[in-house]
Amino acid sequence: MNNYIALRMDDVGASSKKFNVYSKYPFCNTLFLKYLPPFRAWGPYNELSEEKWFDILNLLSKFNAKLTIGVTACYVNKDSSLIPFYEKFPGQAKIILSGVQNELIEVANHGLSHCIIGKHLPNMFSSNRKNHREFWDCMPRKWHFDHIKTSQKILKDWIGYQVSTFIPPGNVYSLDTIDAAEEFGIMRINSSKIIPSQTKVNIINEDSVYPFHDREIELYGIAWLENRIKELKQNQEFALIRDL
């Protein structure tokens, strides 16, 4: 399709927003320094509230826009236990589901955990950013299959059908991830990094995608999204990633 743009918001439900605390300045990763605003590069920030989700749905319908969201199927607790998104954030899950049913929102798979479970807590003296990517090539093939399988099941239990789009956390994935994606119903992977494979999975780049994170809305408010929608709407129409 020509002249279509897909808005894509990542990190919905991901506990990485709590635990991926690192500084842009290497010497500032010591102890509490990385928690202080001028030194902080990513987390921590809060999950979007139910009110913000209502605002998002209202914006989408007002501007005839659509939004693909990358949902991380489970929240990873401090003790490494996992809790499905719809149980950890039941209010938000209900509102998002109504957006899905009205075809304003596409739920895409953004991993099971977004991180290497067990290595996800902030380090005392160094950055832990690397462990907040889930599908490293060095992880066993079984890890890729287990994580894709379980996340697909959890997302299906919530929205009622199989999710067909996968957004690799941090654009990190491998041939094992693609094989697993194909086996568990993923039809397309959207990433800035293209990995050619022999599978039927369609790997699509970000040329027709406007990627951002829930962090922008949490930090800059719903007006940030409204401004982006108004800018993009001037010469493009909105589509879900699955319809590109």
Ligand SMILES: [Zn+2]
């Ligand atoms: Zn992410």
